[in-house]
Amino acid sequence: MEERKQKVLLAIVQDFIATAEPVGSRTIAKKYGLGVSPATIRNEMADLEELGYIEQPHTSAGRVPSVRGYRYYVDYLMQKRELSRDEEELIRREFEIKVRDVGQVIQKTGQLLSQLTCYTAMVLTQQMGGSSFKHVQLVPMSINQTMVIVVMDNGAVHHRMIETPESIRPSDLETLSKVLNAKLQGLTMENIKLTLLKEIYFELGKHKQVLDLAMEMIQDSLGLKDEDKIYLGGVFNMINQPEFHNVERVKTMLSILEQEKLLCELLTGQSWDKGVTVRIGGEITDYDIKDYSVVAAPYSISGRKIGSIGVLGPTRMDYAKVISVVDFMTKNLSKTLERMFLGRGR
Amino acid sequence: MEERKQKVLLAIVQDFIATAEPVGSRTIAKKYGLGVSPATIRNEMADLEELGYIEQPHTSAGRVPSVRGYRYYVDYLMQKRELSRDEEELIRREFEIKVRDVGQVIQKTGQLLSQLTCYTAMVLTQQMGGSSFKHVQLVPMSINQTMVIVVMDNGAVHHRMIETPESIRPSDLETLSKVLNAKLQGLTMENIKLTLLKEIYFELGKHKQVLDLAMEMIQDSLGLKDEDKIYLGGVFNMINQPEFHNVERVKTMLSILEQEKLLCELLTGQSWDKGVTVRIGGEITDYDIKDYSVVAAPYSISGRKIGSIGVLGPTRMDYAKVISVVDFMTKNLSKTLERMFLGRGR
DNA sequence: TTTAGCACTCAATGCCATCGAGTGCTAACA
DNA sequence: TGTTAGCACTCGATGGCATTGAGTGCTAAA
Known part of the structure; x- marks a missing residue:
């Protein structure tokens, strides 16, 4: 595009960004020293409109940049700025x-x-998919409520309350936490193997009920559930x-x-x-x-x-x-x- | 207030709530079967306005409830409703x-x-002020980053990343967690005694740096920081x-x-x-x-x-x-x- | 006490003339 | 050939003006 057209387009975009009013040829001639008369600018504007860079809201109004005009401005004309x-x-x-x-x-x-x-x-x-398990902790909250806290390697922490039978003692929860931590350390959703799960269930079989809920929680955290x-x-x-x-x-x-x-x-x-x-x-x-x-x-x-x-x-x-x-x-x-x-x- | 005035006020409030338009005497006479003519209602309305229950946006408009009118409606006229x-x-x-x-x-x-x-x-x-400490867990995240997780008895969970010297081993963190849990169990902000703190620092003195950060975190959680x-x-x-x-x-x-x-x-x-x-x-x-x-x-x-x-x-x-x-x-x-x-x- | 009738008020609506910013075109000019 | 002055034209915006109609308050009769 010829240089003068660019200058006119630049002026239109800048002025419109500043004032939110359609820009007329007179304004440009006055405010942006192009050294030519409004009439000349009008001619350029007619061209720019034909090329699709600017538009007229209605006949007796000034020009407004079109999407294409903004695009050209952003890609070629705009002066990059630093923060103050x-x-x-x-x-x-x-x-x-x-x-x-x-x-x-x-x-x-x-x-x-x-x-x-x-x-x-x-x-x-x-979602930070593919993140891996870091730590789990079962904290007894009341006689039949336990909080499950899962920490991921990316620093995400999830917690949930689960219901636990009254027969479970704090020390049982401690054991559960320990075993889960030892077995699952560093694993992602994908590489939790079935054999590993079996191992865990074998070792902690007597607390199956709690274990089920805890594992569900862990899998939710690992999986895509974190929208x-x-x-x-x-x-x-x-x-x-x-x-x-x-x-x-x-x-x-x-x-x-x-x-x-x-x-x-x-x-x-x-x-x-x-x-x-x-x-x-x-x-x-x-x-x-x-x-x-x-x-x-x-x-x-x-x-x-x-x-x-x-x-x-x-x-x-x-x-x-x-x-x-x-x-x-x-x-x-x-x-x-x-x-x-x-x-x-x- | 006489019963008929109440009925008129009720009609005005109801209609205005439904339509958002000022309510005229004709409308009331037609829609709400009071059995009297618009003229009568106009008289009542003039009274109601004098009493401050309704207002006129301008001379040739209907009436609108005033704050006082709404208040009367809510306190005396409104029919309580159940959810469907x-x-x-x-x-x-x-x-x-x-x-x-x-x-x-x-x-x-x-x-x-x-x-x-x-x-x-x-x-x-x-803020659930006065809630008490339930559990703390220090989880090693990387060689010099540790996550502190604090659980409160009301179920709130706070976590924060702290920086820890590379010399600290996971087992040290485990020990720290254990001691803190044992000592602080069930305490609130107010009844953490100085002697207790001394005890803790005595026992875990060699990790003072980490301990400082962890204690700060715990106190933040206990304290009013939770806006x-x-x-x-x-x-x-x-x-x-x-x-x-x-x-x-x-x-x-x-x-x-x-x-x-x-x-x-x-x-x-x-x-x-x-x-x-x-x-x-x-x-x-x-x-x-x-x-x-x-x-x-x-x-x-x-x-x-x-x-x-x-x-x-x-x-x-x-x-x-x-x-x-x-x-x-x-x-x-x-x-x-x-x-x-x-x-x-x- | 109620109501019909009536004059009155005033926002809303629509119409019209005016205004002016801005254009496009033409013709003259450098 | 490019630039500019001049001019007719367009069209939204603005403001004045008359009209409309919903709604009132008052008066007098039922």
Whole structure:
């Protein structure tokens, strides 16, 4: 594309992102010093429209970027931006002080993500399939209630209350815990062998009833039962965006946010390999979300991807800013999680 | 109040709750068979307005209940309602199938609450102060990371990753766990004596570093660190209510929902002793939420109140229905939690 | 005490004229 | 050939104005 066309397109996208109003030729000539008259710009605009980069809401209005226009902007025109010192500092501080367990890390990430961008943040924790058994503990809670706690090697902790016959003594539970720990150490769902199970049942046969429940719990933890969970943040502050001045818009947005499946798809879709992915107007989804864009990126522990974070906003979002925030946050998140699970050393 | 006035007021409240439109004298005469003409009803309405039970949005409109009118309705006129068989069945089924741990119980409760009422559900889990220590387990996760798991007698489980020197062996951690369990069994924050601590440190002195971190974790769990948490559900389906046809309303509602402190106050305020409390137009709060009402009730385990649930909706809410739902849900919630913690037997 | 009748009020609705931002086209200009 | 000034045209937005109708309050009769 000729350089001047690019400049006009850039001006249109930037101005529209800033003001949310369709951009006219006069505005461009005045605000963005291209050194040509409105009439010339009008000609360029007519061309850009023909090429599909911009659109006209109605005849007597200015131009608005089309999905294709945003795409071109993001791919070729946009100037990458870094976070400001203040912002980086804020993030670092928030994470240092207030973050103790994984849940808090996730929540904090979402919170900051939405706070920094003014859009809605999404944090997806993927099932960490293939994780292995680390530890089980049976804790007697009352005369016929026992808590089963299962720890996985990735740091996940699951607990559940089970019912146990009154005849079981605490020392029995202790024994059960010990044997299970010894036998199952380090195993994943797949490599629990039948012979091993037989061995366990042989050794602990007299407490079959309890054992059944405990094993069920362990298998649930190991198996795929731990669905993807999605954390949303900042749904509220987004409705201050001018696009949400009419209620219908708010409703469609909320109905999008209700469809977890769709959100997961948006977060993972095709972004799995590259870093930050930008999906404009819901490119590549069956669902109809043409007015929204998603900026997403996966996070990982020592190279293994274990989830994604993303920002959902109107197509008219500040891509440069959002991309830099998402990029920074994934790195930060990965680092924090690695530190939690693998120790400060590596 | 004379009986006919009551009937007129009842008609106005009922009709307004059903239609969200100001109610005129004609409508009442036609729909609610009082056997008198619109003119008579107009006279009654003038009286009711003078008494402060109803209001006129503007001269040529019908009447709308005032806060006082709703209050009178709820206290004297409203017919208590039971849940339908279907609804009770739905609740029971949802709880039987899908509920495994406390978190799920809370979430399910909120979900059903909002689903059945079409308003926003709030579930508050109060700090269960005064709960006592049950069990601690140190699980080695990597060469210099250890997971500390603390179980409380009320069934709460907290876990945290701590950093441990590489010199610590798994068997050391085992010993630590054992000693801590033996010494701290059943204690609350208050009755951990200094002498006891000295005893522990004497016995486990050589692992002071780890012990420090573990004790910190235990004290955090015992102490007040476990803040009240509030779960919100069905924020989205509420905006289908006609009051939210204009965006300003949506915004003020969302800003209310953002103020957790306010929500806690609304849920606990004065409801602590009675069962279901109805607070109309935010009666008795400093905050200005005159357009909303809250129906709340505490839930408990074996008589000890440990949280509240509630429904937030426009003042024009279907009080009869909401009250019955909230009432049923607290009972259900208490029962479910008791079953989880105390066993099915009692 | 109730009610029919009637004048009155006022939000809502729809119509119309006006306004103005912005366009596309044409013709003149460099 | 590319640029620009000029101009007619489009169309949403805005505001004024009349109309409508639901609903009221008052008065006088039953």
